[in-house]
Amino acid sequence: MTVESTAARKTTRRSSGTKRTASASTSTTKKATAATASEPELVQLLTPEGERVQHPEYDIDLSAEELRGLYRDMVLTRRFDAEATALQRQGELGLWASLLGQEAAQIGSGRALRDDDYVFPTYREHGVAWCRGVDPTNLLGMFRGVNNGGWDPSTNNFHLYTIVLGSQTLHATGYAMGIAKDGADSAVLAYFGDGASSQGDVNESFVFSSVYNAPVVFFCQNNQWAISEPTEKQTRVPLYQRARGFGFPGIRVDGNDVLACLAVTRSALERARRGEGPTLIEAFTYRMAAHTTSDDPTRYRRDAEREEWEAKDPILRLKAYLENEGHADAAFFEELEAESEALGKSVREVVRAMPVPDHMAMFDNVYADGHALVDEERAQYAAYQASFEGGEAE
Numbered sequence: 001m002t003v004e005s006t007a008a009r010k011t012t013r014r015s016s017g018t019k020r021t022a023s024a025s026t027s028t029t030k031k032a033t034a035a036t037a038s039e040p041e042l043v044q045l046l047t048p049e050g051e052r053v054q055h056p057e058y059d060i061d062l063s064a065e066e067l068r069g070l071y072r073d074m075v076l077t078r079r080f081d082a083e084a085t086a087l088q089r090q091g092e093l094g095l096w097a098s099l100l101g102q103e104a105a106q107i108g109s110g111r112a113l114r115d116d117d118y119v120f121p122t123y124r125e126h127g128v129a130w131c132r133g134v135d136p137t138n139l140l141g142m143f144r145g146v147n148n149g150g151w152d153p154s155t156n157n158f159h160l161y162t163i164v165l166g167s168q169t170l171h172a173t174g175y176a177m178g179i180a181k182d183g184a185d186s187a188v189l190a191y192f193g194d195g196a197s198s199q200g201d202v203n204e205s206f207v208f209s210s211v212y213n214a215p216v217v218f219f220c221q222n223n224q225w226a227i228s229e230p231t232e233k234q235t236r237v238p239l240y241q242r243a244r245g246f247g248f249p250g251i252r253v254d255g256n257d258v259l260a261c262l263a264v265t266r267s268a269l270e271r272a273r274r275g276e277g278p279t280l281i282e283a284f285t286y287r288m289a290a291h292t293t294s295d296d297p298t299r300y301r302r303d304a305e306r307e308e309w310e311a312k313d314p315i316l317r318l319k320a321y322l323e324n325e326g327h328a329d330a331a332f333f334e335e336l337e338a339e340s341e342a343l344g345k346s347v348r349e350v351v352r353a354m355p356v357p358d359h360m361a362m363f364d365n366v367y368a369d370g371h372a373l374v375d376e377e378r379a380q381y382a383a384y385q386a387s388f389e390g391g392e393a394e
Contacts, residue, residue, distance in 0.1 A: 040238040040252050042284060045259040048312040050320025058253075060263040064327040070111065070258050071322060072336055074103040074315050077127040079340040080136045083347045084126075084143070088293045092351055093143045097124045101256070101288030104314030105221050107131060108261025109189065109283070112269055116157065116186040118179075120172040123161045124221075125191050132158040136343075137350045146354050148365070166192055166199030169218060173205040176214035180275075187272040188216040189265070195226025197242070198234050206246040206278075215272035217265065218243075218280045221255060223287035228300040240282035248278045255285025256314040286312070359385065 043058050062070075081099050088096040099106060102124070110131030113119065121128055129139055138150030142161060149160035162168040172190035179186055196202055197220055209216050220239055224231050231239075243250030253264045261283060268279035286309040290297050322328040363378040 040240065042252055042254050043260050043264055044254040044257050045263060046254075046257045046317055046321055048256070048317055050317050050324060052321060052325075055260075055263075058260065058263045058267060060259055060266075062259070064325075067318070067322060067327050068332060070107060070262070071315070071318050071328070072339075073107040073111070073127070073130060074258065074318065075336055075340055076343055077103050077107065077130050078315065079344050080130075080347060081126055083344040084140055085289070085293060087140070087348065087351055088143070093140060093293075094145055095143055095292055095294060097292045098287075098289035099124050099126050101286050101309065101314070102221055102223060102283075103127055104258035104318075105219075105255040105261050105283040105285050108258040109219050109265040109281075112262050112265035113189060114186065114269075116184075117269065118157045118159070118172075118175060118186065118188050120159045120168040120175070120188065120190045121161055122165075122168060122191050122193065122196070123163050124193075125161075128191065129158060132156040134158055137347055137354075140347070140351050141354060144351060144354055146357050166196040166201035166205075168192065169196075169202045169205035170208075172216050172218075173209045173214055176209065176216035176272075176278075177212050179215055180213070185273045186215070187269045188214075189219055189269065190216055191219050191221065193226065194220060194222040194224065194231050194234065194239060195229065196220075197239055198226075206243070206248075206280075209278040210247045213275065213277040215275070216278045217268045217272055218278060219265065220280065220282045221285055222282050223255075223285050225287055225291065225297070225301065227291045227295060228297075238282065240280055243278075243280035248280065250280040250282065252282045252284055255283030256309075256312045256317065258314055258318055285314075 043055055045053060045055060045058070045060065047053060078100065084093065084096045085098055087093050106125055106127030107130075110119075110128040113131065119125075119128060119132060126136070126139060130136065133156050134151050138147070139161070141147040141150040151158070151160075153159045159168065159171070162171075169190045169192055172188045176188040179188065190205070192202060202218075205216075206218070208214070209218075222231060222239055226234065235242075238252055240250035240252040251264055251268070253260050255261065264281055268281055271277075271279060286306075288306060288309060319328075319333075360378065360382065363374055363381070366374050
């Protein structure tokens with residue numbers, strides 16, 4: 001083989017390789033373009049900088065008083081949450097699940113409800129509980145271990161906290177099916193997180209609610225971390241798109257935008273009341289605190305990630321809008337700060353004064369009419385207590 005022919009073959013191979021590289025580059029560009037084109041739409045009415053924007057389908061017109069009310073709700077909820085975290089660190093609570101960063105998702109959706117609507121929460125919906133008129137100290141009683149919930153669900157149309165992941169969505173679906181059979185025009189709002197979306201109960205509730213056209217709205221707070229498991233380890237598509245496979249609409253909303261959360265949830269609830277079936281709302285937000293007080297998020301997520309989301313803080317966002325539009329003055333913020341501190345002090349005093357319940361009280365209210373097995377367990381425990389010196393175990 002001549003030197004010339006060898007060189008020619010090398011040139012041909014280089015030329016061919018260049019074409020393959022160009023082809024691969026074009027393919028990558030096309031994929032990137034397709035991915036950009038398919039980016040999920042995020043319903044937003046208030047930017048992170050506090051600027052009001054319009055949405056063609058979801059919009060809302062609120063008075064200055066209503067806007068101040070939403071801001072007050074979020075500030076007081078955050079203050080209560082911070083006090084609860086501090087109480088747990090001081091040994092006054094056994095555990096606490098903070099909602100820090102998720103105030104807009106909860107207050108916005110909570111304020112979209114009518115009094116006759118019913119709510120099924122998880123264990124983090126402290127802001128929704130606030131909207132439903134539940135005494136915050138009753139929430140803390142459960143985490144202190146002195147009650148089993150502390151409030152009557154039928155009084156506030158707010159079910160007891162559910163620790164078992166995803167089970168409340170089935171409860172909500174069954175309740176909504178009952179509402180439809182009764183001919184009522186109220187709706188049901190069921191909360192769960194991105195982690196619970198992987199549970200079979202949630203998917204079963206999607207099936208039943210769709211097939212029976214139940215008046216239920218599923219509100220998923222995607223705070224992007226199921227304890228230490230990121231969302232991308234659970235799903236390859238945005239969570240709201242799952243609704244399509246079950247035959248009902250899904251919407252992704254900016255979970256740090258209280259106005260958007262209010263508008264989208266209100267629309268979905270109205271749709272349910274009209275008999276048009278369920279809706280899945282994915283509130284795209286971020287859990288700025290630990291999963292619970294027993295968790296250490298520094299072991300699995302970067303500080304830079306949290307700092308990025310702190311710039312999207314839902315409370316600072318609405319405050320900027322109130323100030324820019326002249327809807328609130330310095331006096332309003334000062335009065336709210338004083339109210340916030342008073343709430344924290346009151347919660348602290350009430351929690352510390354909670355009496356230790358009778359040990360035998362755990363057997364009360366298990367069944368409405370009593371049960372032989374509970375009676376047997378009560379007797380066994382009473383005998384166990386009596387076996388200690390003084391007749392009672394410490």
